[in-house]
Every structure is written in structure tokens, then in C-alpha cells.
Amino acid sequence: MKPIYIDIIGDLKKSNIRPSIQRIAILKYLKINQSHPTADQIYTHLQQQVPTISKSTIYNTLDLFAESGLIRTLSLEGNEMRYDIITEPHGHFICDQCRTIFNFSLTLDSIKSDELKDFKIIDKTIYYKGICAKCLLV
Amino acid sequence: MKPIYIDIIGDLKKSNIRPSIQRIAILKYLKINQSHPTADQIYTHLQQQVPTISKSTIYNTLDLFAESGLIRTLSLEGNEMRYDIITEPHGHFICDQCRTIFNFSLTLDSIKSDELKDFKIIDKTIYYKGICAKCLLV
DNA sequence: TTTCATTTTAGTAATCGTTACAAATACAAA
DNA sequence: TTTGTATTTGTAACGATTACTAAAATGAAA
Numbered sequence: 001m002k003p004i005y006i007d008i009i010g011d012l013k014k015s016n017i018r019p020s021i022q023r024i025a026i027l028k029y030l031k032i033n034q035s036h037p038t039a040d041q042i043y044t045h046l047q048q049q050v051p052t053i054s055k056s057t058i059y060n061t062l063d064l065f066a067e068s069g070l071i072r073t074l075s076l077e078g079n080e081m082r083y084d085i086i087t088e089p090h091g092h093f094i095c096d097q098c099r100t101i102f103n104f105s106l107t108l109d110s111i112k113s114d115e116l117k118d119f120k121i122i123d124k125t126i127y128y129k130g131i132c133a134k135c136l137l138v
Numbered sequence: 139m140k141p142i143y144i145d146i147i148g149d150l151k152k153s154n155i156r157p158s159i160q161r162i163a164i165l166k167y168l169k170i171n172q173s174h175p176t177a178d179q180i181y182t183h184l185q186q187q188v189p190t191i192s193k194s195t196i197y198n199t200l201d202l203f204a205e206s207g208l209i210r211t212l213s214l215e216g217n218e219m220r221y222d223i224i225t226e227p228h229g230h231f232i233c234d235q236c237r238t239i240f241n242f243s244l245t246l247d248s249i250k251s252d253e254l255k256d257f258k259i260i261d262k263t264i265y266y267k268g269i270c271a272k273c274l275l276v
Numbered sequence: 277t278t279t280c281a282t283t284t285t286a287g288t289a290a291t292c293g294t295t296a297c298a299a300a301t302a303c304a305a306a
Numbered sequence: 307t308t309t310g311t312a313t314t315t316g317t318a319a320c321g322a323t324t325a326c327t328a329a330a331a332t333g334a335a336a
Contacts, residue, residue, distance in 0.1 A: 018303085020313065039293080054315045059294065078213030078323095080293060093254055104251040113242040116231055118271035127263050133256035156332085158284065177322080192286045197323065216294095218322065277336100284331070291324070301314070306307105 006031050015068040025050050026061050030071060030085040036092070036101045038080040076101070076127060089124065095132035102132065144169050153206040163188050164199050168209060168223040174230070174239045176218040214239070214265060227262060233270035240270065 008027050012019040025046050030037070037045075043058045062083055065071045072084045076094055086103065093102040106126060146165050150157040163184050168175070175183075181196045200221055203209040210222045214232055224241065231240040244264060 018312075020302085022314070052315075055293095056295090056316075057314055060314080073216065075213050075216030078211065078219050081216050091251065093257060093259075095257075096260065102253070102257075104253040106251055113229065113244055115240070115242040116266070118274070119231060119233075119240075119266075120269040120274055121231075121266050122234065122268040124266050125264070128254070128257075128259050128261065129263070130260040131258040136256070136258055156283075158331085160285070190286070193322095194287075194324090195285055198285080279336075280334090282331100282333080284329105286329075287327090289324100289326080292322090294320080294322105296319070297317090299315085299317105301312100303312070304310090306309080 011070065015070055017064060017068060017070075022050060022053055022057050023061050023064075025053070026058065027065065027070070030065075030083060034085055036074065036082040036084050038082055040080065042083070074125070074127070092127040093132070094127060094129055095135055096129060097131055097135040100132060104128075149208065153208055155202060155206060155208075160188060160191055160195050161199050161202075163191070164196065165203065165208070168203075168221060172223055174212065174220040174222050176220055178218070180221070212263070212265075230265040231270070232265065232267055233273055234267060235269055235273040238270060242266075 006028070008024050008031065009019045012023060012027065017023060026042060029042055029046060033045075039055070039058050039062060042062075043053070043055055046053050046058075062071065062073075066073050066083075069087060070085075072087050074082045074084055074092060076082060076092065082101070089106070091104045091106045093104055094100070095102070144166070146162050146169065147157040150161060150165065155161060164180060167180055167184060171183075177193070177196050177200060180200075181191070181193055184191050184196075200209065200211075204211050204221075207225060208223075210225050212220045212222055212230060214220060214230065220239070227244070229242045229244045231242055232238070233240070
């Protein structure tokens with residue numbers, strides 16, 4: 001069992017973000033529940049800990065985190081945005097049945113394209129859709 | 139110059155979709171302007187040809203086309219949905235500057251992942267962000 | 277062709293996620 | 307403390323999409 005070492009405040013300070021109660025709570029939530037949550041899921045969950053927290057703060061903070069590179073945003077199905085604490089390149093698999101989002105590692109270098117040789121590629125997004133192993137058994 | 143052979147009505151019939159004026163106009167637009175348009179762009183453009191056309195019809199029809207596999211949907215940046223007449227697997231590159239969306243071919247088989255070996259993959263989406271060759275010159 | 281049932285369209289209202297904005301609060305430095 | 311700045315909150319506004327209903331078009335049967 002690998003313990004997760006979490007220094008929320010340190011991470012925020014490193015990114016020049018002042019560690020307010022709300023920001024700490026949001027980053028902590030993202031670090032502990034690595035589940036690509038929606039803004040609403042974060043909001044609903046954090047209301048227990050920080051009852052006065054508002055949706056605006058959730059959005060503001062997530063935008064701030066994303067701009068600082070602390071998190072990444074993903075828009076998978078054209079509906080709500082999702083927020084990912086893992087910033088290293090990886091793919092996402094979304095199960096059509098249970099809607100769970102799985103991470104998977106990938107070797108992005110293998111996806112090359114001559115057509116883009118004169119383009120400056122800043123970011124790559126890969127996601128797959130299908131049925132996950134668990135749902136296939138049912 | 140390769141002429142584009144377009145049999146709109148035939149394509150619709152093949153998919154068991156009744157070729158109404160509106161449906162023909164929408165599919166024709168998508169075939170001629172292979173530019174990943176938004177619903178609104180299609181709507182605005184088609185008002186000249188079919189003045190009574192409504193947004194509802196645009197959305198209904200695009201949904202219908204997507205379900206029939208005539209087109210593919212792409213949600214690139216979490217804002218509006220875009221519609222792609224090209225259904226063969228390919229990647230999309232979106233330029234941060236001019237917002238143009240470029241297609242590029244790819245060898246999807248190269249992206250493999252052991253972690254997904256028990257998953258049923260139905261669909262793969264790949265898109266890159268960056269600056270296109272044209273904008274890099276400015 | 278007329279009738280009738282079904283499909284398709286149009287138009288409007290409603291919804292949902294997100295953003296904008298202004299007032300209130302918290303914070304930090306002087 | 308006081309003062310200025312950053313942050314949060316709550317509400318209103320927004321934009322894309324969906325839901326819904328009535329009207330129109332279509333096709334089949336008589």
C-alpha cells in the first residue's frame with residue numbers, strides 16, 4: 001500500500017496561489033478522489049465541509065488551477081467539464097454503461113502525422129469509448 | 139482536381155432516412171463544407187436556402203445523422219458541438235490562434251494499452267491543440 | 277382523389293452548465 | 307487599527323441544447 005503524500009498548501013504556494021480554506025478543500029478533494037469529477041460533484045461534496053462554499057468559487061478555483069497547470073480539464077461528451085488532477089499525459093476511457101472514466105497510459109510519440117510536421121503541437125487529448133471489463137461481465 | 143460525387147438522396151435512403159428538403163440541405167452543406175461546423179453555423183447558412191428552417195430541425199437532423207452513422211460529433215473545447223461528415227477514423231488539430239480545425243490521418247493501432255486489454259473499445263477520439271503552420275508564420 | 281394516420285417541421289419555453297457582475301468578506305502590509 | 311487588495315458569495319445573465327406542442331407535409335389505403 002503506497003501512502004499518498006499530500007502537501008496541499010505547499011503545492012498551492014509553489015504555484016503562487018494563496019491557500020484559502022476553499023482552495024485547500026478543492027485541491028484536497030481532487031487529490032484524494034482521483035475520479036475526474038464535475039464542478040457540481042465537487043460542490044455537492046464540499047458543502048459538508050465548507051457549508052458556505054459557492055458554485056462561483058468552485059468554478060473560479062478550478063479555472064485558476066487549470067491555468068496554473070495544477071489540474072487539467074477534459075470535455076468528454078459535450079456535456080459537463082471534468083477536472084483531472086493527473087497532469088501527465090494519459091488517455092481516458094469512458095464506459096458507455098457505467099460512465100466510469102478510466103485512465104490509461106500511452107506512448108504518445110507513436111502517434112505521428114506527416115500532415116502536422118509544420119504545426120506546433122502544444123497538447124494532445126486521447127479518449128476512447130466503449131464498455132469496461134466489469135460491465136462486459138454482466 | 140478530383141470531383142466530389144455527391145448523391146445526397148441516395149445516401150439518406152441507404153440509411154433509411156426520408157429525404158426531406160431540410161435533411162437534404164443539411165447533409166449537402168456538411169458534404170460540401172467539410173469544416174466541422176457548429177449547429178449554429180449550419181443554421182445561419184441554410185436560412186438563405188430554406189428560410190423557414192428552424193434550429194430544432196438542425197438539432198433533430200444532426201442527432202438523426204449521428205445515430206445513423208452518417209456523421210460524427212466532436213466536442214473539442216467544451217463549448218459547442220461540432221459535426222464531421224468524415225466518419226473514418228482520423229485526428230483533429232485545433233489551432234489556438236485561428237481556431238481552424240484540421241484533420242489528420244493516424245494509425246490508431248499504434249496506440250495500444252495493456253490496461254485496456256479486457257475492455258471493449260468502440261470509439262477512439264484523438265485531438266491535438268497548438269498553432270497551425272499558417273499562424274506560426276505571422 | 278380523398279381520407280386518415282404517421283412523420284417531420286417549426287416555434288417557443290424550459291433546462292443546464294457556465295460566466296459575469298457587484299457586494300460582502302477575509303487577508304496582508306503599512 | 308487602517309487601508310488596499312484578493313477572495314468569496316449570491317444572483318443574474320448567457321448560450322447551447324432539449325423538450326414540448328401545434329402545424330404542416332407526407333404516404334398509404336380506401
